Amino acid sequence: MSYFSEIYSGVKSLLTGMSVTGKYFFVNLFTRKDVITQQYPDNIDTLKMFDRFRGEVIMYHNENNEHKCDACTLCEKACPNGSIEIIGDKKVNPESGKSQRYLVKHIYHLEMCTMCGLCIEACPQDAIIWGQDFHHVQYDRSKLTKVLNKPGSKMMSKSKAK
Amino acid sequence: MTADIFTEIHEFLLGFMSESATHITELILIAVAYLGIFAILGLFLVWLERRVAGFFQLRLGPNRVGPAGLFQTIADALKLVSKELTGTVKADKQLYKIAPYFVITTALMSMSLIPFSQEIQAFDINIGLFFIISVSSIGVLGVFLAGWASNNKYSLLGGMRTGIQMISYELSIGMSIVTMVVLAGTLQISEIVELQKNGWFIFTGHIPAIIAFMIFMIAGTAESNRTPFDLVEAESELGAGFHTEYSGMRFAYYFLAEFVNMFIIAAIAVVLFFGGWLSPFGITDAIPFAGLFWFGLKVMLVIFIFMWFRWTFPRLRIDQLLTLEWKYLLPINMVNIVFMALMVWLGLTF
Ligand code: SF4
Numbered sequence: 001m002s003y004f005s006e007i008y009s010g011v012k013s014l015l016t017g018m019s020v021t022g023k024y025f026f027v028n029l030f031t032r033k034d035v036i037t038q039q040y041p042d043n044i045d046t047l048k049m050f051d052r053f054r055g056e057v058i059m060y061h062n063e064n065n066e067h068k069c070d071a072c073t074l075c076e077k078a079c080p081n082g083s084i085e086i087i088g089d090k091k092v093n094p095e096s097g098k099s100q101r102y103l104v105k106h107i108y109h110l111e112m113c114t115m116c117g118l119c120i121e122a123c124p125q126d127a128i129i130w131g132q133d134f135h136h137v138q139y140d141r142s143k144l145t146k147v148l149n150k151p152g153s154k155m156m157s158k159s160k161a162k
Numbered sequence: 163m164t165a166d167i168f169t170e171i172h173e174f175l176l177g178f179m180s181e182s183a184t185h186i187t188e189l190i191l192i193a194v195a196y197l198g199i200f201a202i203l204g205l206f207l208v209w210l211e212r213r214v215a216g217f218f219q220l221r222l223g224p225n226r227v228g229p230a231g232l233f234q235t236i237a238d239a240l241k242l243v244s245k246e247l248t249g250t251v252k253a254d255k256q257l258y259k260i261a262p263y264f265v266i267t268t269a270l271m272s273m274s275l276i277p278f279s280q281e282i283q284a285f286d287i288n289i290g291l292f293f294i295i296s297v298s299s300i301g302v303l304g305v306f307l308a309g310w311a312s313n314n315k316y317s318l319l320g321g322m323r324t325g326i327q328m329i330s331y332e333l334s335i336g337m338s339i340v341t342m343v344v345l346a347g348t349l350q351i352s353e354i355v356e357l358q359k360n361g362w363f364i365f366t367g368h369i370p371a372i373i374a375f376m377i378f379m380i381a382g383t384a385e386s387n388r389t390p391f392d393l394v395e396a397e398s399e400l401g402a403g404f405h406t407e408y409s410g411m412r413f414a415y416y417f418l419a420e421f422v423n424m425f426i427i428a429a430i431a432v433v434l435f436f437g438g439w440l441s442p443f444g445i446t447d448a449i450p451f452a453g454l455f456w457f458g459l460k461v462m463l464v465i466f467i468f469m470w471f472r473w474t475f476p477r478l479r480i481d482q483l484l485t486l487e488w489k490y491l492l493p494i495n496m497v498n499i500v501f502m503a504l505m506v507w508l509g510l511t512f
């Protein structure tokens with residue numbers, strides 16, 4: 001008797017599956033409501049990426065054009081393919097009177113980056129974060145080499161960074 | 163009953179040619195027309211498949227080339243035409259080259275029996291259904307040869323699986339057709355359609371006809387090598403299966419033939435169960451060539467069901483495939499034939 005009950009349950013489960021996919025098909029055929037396709041070049045201006053999207057590495061700047069990077073070069077060492085170069089220098093901090101490293105240029109090669117995220121995990125100051133910009137098309141690869149700290153920016157004082 | 167346009171062409175050709183020359187010219191014209199139908203149908207079905215697949219999977223499918231992406235497959239075909247025909251060094255060259263033509267030729271031969279409408283059927287013999295079944299079994303040879311001649315283990319495995327699958331499921335498809343032939347009492351396709359003037363066989367044959375239809379759909383999916391029975395070209399296991407080594411136009415032949423085969427299976431289903439080119443309740447029987455519309459509509463619906471299967475069910479394993487055929491479909495089919503014969507004998511069909 002299990003022979004016939006097997007046929008019955010088999011047919012029933014197949015029909016259940018077909019009803020699920022069939023619903024998808026007809027809903028999308030008539031309303032396009034659930035369609036997840038992005039018509040990419042057409043909607044560059046309106047397309048918003050979700051928060052966890054890895055578009056590029058950027059450096060966080062607050063409203064006073066200050067960043068948190070202290071040029072420790074941990075991100076440079078963490079990067080498996082050498083996409084980051086840190087140029088830092090030393091100067092005397094007027095408050096404490098000690099000499100301190102500061103960031104001159106945080107150079108980021110987007111064209112080599114694999115979006116692995118190791119640099120962001122390595123950064124002890126959380127100075128670099130993910131940006132959601134996805135539209136990186138360029139005709140010249142040198143345009144993809146970016147300086148992440150904005151011109152004229154300086155480091156936040158430690159107390160503010162907290 | 164021939165349509166006027168065909169007699170007109172006939173008269174026109176007779177006007178400046180001898181009887182036999184006219185005959186040959188007409189044969190050539192029909193062959194060219196069918197090749198055209200073959201190509202257009204194949205391209206259209208590939209587009210339809212991709213589009214339907216898109217909607218099933220919450221995507222859009224091809225929508226850039228031409229209105230609604232209609233010309234996408236033409237662009238693809240042009241690309242394939244321009245590609246180099248490569249082959250493996252140790253392939254059996256002769257077999258490797260002719261294998262695709264087996265598939266194409268058999269598909270074309272079966273297509274000649276499809277009644278597109280009351281007026282359009284190239285070849286109407288009294289053993290029509292039998293002819294289709296026997297010719298389409300030759301198509302297996304093309305796939306099998308391709309697998310063998312490529313000298314590639316994936317191709318060979320794909321070819322062997324085809325052999326197993328096609329030979330097993332040919333039985334089911336044949337027996338479900340026989341079930342309907344018991345009801346119809348003829349093998350001639352035009353006559354089978356005529357007999358359904360008073361009601362399509364799926365209604366007049368009721369229970370056994372519906373069972374036969376379900377078996378036909380399952381076996382037909384297997385016959386045309388479509389998912390869930392696509393072990394032949396199981397991408398994750400065998401690369402592309404029997405046509406792994408084929409490129410360019412030769413690959414396109416297989417690809418198109420696969421879709422045309424699906425069309426043929428759907429057309430047979432429509433002829434056997436849904437009254438071919440007959441309109442529902444005979445509403446447009448008086449209009450010439452209206453049959454074309456109804457036939458097309460019904461075939462497209464059946465093809466849609468095939469696509470629905472494809473984008474819903476996961477692939478079967480080879481042992482599951484054989485279990486399904488030999489332990490389920492075949493016994494059910496045999497009982498069903500006897501059931502149908504009893505029905506006809508006792509006059510329980512409408
Ligand atoms: S995301 Fe990975 S590859 Fe890119 S810069 Fe950071 S560490 Fe290097």
Ligand code: SF4
Pocket residue numbers: 068069070071072073074075076086122123124125126127128
């Ligand atoms: S971005 Fe972070 S890890 Fe890299 S140098 Fe600056 S502080 Fe150090």
